[in-house]
């Protein structure tokens with residue numbers, strides 16, 4: 338069935354999109370019995386037609402299994418279904434930049450040294466000495482004296498988050514996160530058993546009163562923050578607020594877990610305050626005690642390297658090493674060898690990354706101005722995306738319909754802890770230039786059709 342549909346079609350697409358999100362990130366665990374269509378219609382104050390259409394769409398995408406007599410249960414789509422999805426056509430879901438200029442040449446150089454790799458032990462929970470020393474030296478050069486003993490190499494930044502959550506969070510601990518935030522981080526803390534509290538962030542920055550008073554009132558065990566080119570808003574926390582935050586966290590007994598996966602993505606931010614943990618070092622702890630810093634080469638260099646790390650006090654590093662074998666037994670040495678060379682040449686490589694990001698940001702800005710002038714798209718001074726404010730709520734419906742048209746997209750609620758933020762959309766500027774314009778044009782077209790109620794329904798399968 339194709340053809341113009343009204344508000345019902347918007348409602349079903351939005352509902353299906355929201356439920357998909359909740360199932361995908363584990364907030365509705367697979368196997369959960371969902372209400373019957375009739376019950377949900379009554380509970381949600383929606384028509385039965387809307388619920389029936391939403392459930393049908395969820396069954397089609399593999400997120401729901403319905404059996405006569407035993408109801409509908411949440412399900413994770415089969416891998417084959419996932420790979421059949423049309424995401425590849427226009428991928429706006431992730432903000433994954435291509436490999437940085439110069440990486441190919443560097444890999445060719447490293448290849449000559451590959452036979453030496455057998456000199457490394459095959460089993461190493463901490464990481465190669467050379468890479469740990471290179472990472473420590475870079476912190477030291479950026480104003481935070483660091484010894485290699487404070488570094489554990491992980492398999493990417495996500496692993497650094499998950500390992501930290503697994504090692505340090507006790508069930509029922511409270512973890513404070515920003516909202517919006519990087520969704521796989523709150524997933525990792527939630528899976529470790531944490532109860533979440535959120536503090537708001539917008540493209541204009543943090544609500545410091547809210548953040549500081551929440552620390553004081555709730556005294557969370559951990560606060561997970563992204564203070565530089567925050568994903569998804571692009572905001573950076575000013576230096577004076579960092580000092581206040583460290584002070585308040587220390588008073589509350591809160592460990593700050595600072596994710597610096599995006600720290601090297603400045604395009605034209607007029608200041609560089611160095612590593613966040615410098616403020617903790619100043620505020621009493623000689624080595625930055627009270628702050629755990631997470632790093633990654635994925636955004637600045639290439640996510641295919643799968644190199645990340647944790648910088649922490651040695652006692653924390655020991656706890657991470659102890660917890661690690663339950664999940665993995667070390668980062669592959671070949672990638673670490675590449676990582677060591679990369680970190681040694683970081684400044685030169687980052688200059689290329691900056692040029693790339695500047696061009697991409699300009700292209701996305703131009704496409705948004707051309708196709709969607711009614712949306713507010715604050716101009717970030719770094720990072721990989723724009724946190725666009727739509728002119729009405731409806732981000733999930735937009736993402737759901739775009740998905741049917743071959744474009745994958747992360748709606749605002751994907752980044753919120755409580756499913757809010759329907760007025761926002763993260764639009765990455767990492768896609769190829771031609772895709773940026775085509776993608777934004779499709780977004781604007783679908784948005785206008787949703788408003789007019791003339792959206793063509795997805796073809797029946």
Ligand SMILES: Cc1ncc(COP(=O)(O)O)c(C=O)c1O
Nearest residue numbers: 493494495519568598633635640
């Ligand atoms: C803030 C933040 N931290 C960590 C990660 C994980 O990165 P990776 O595991 O690729 O290093 C991401 C990826 O999007 C991110 O945005």
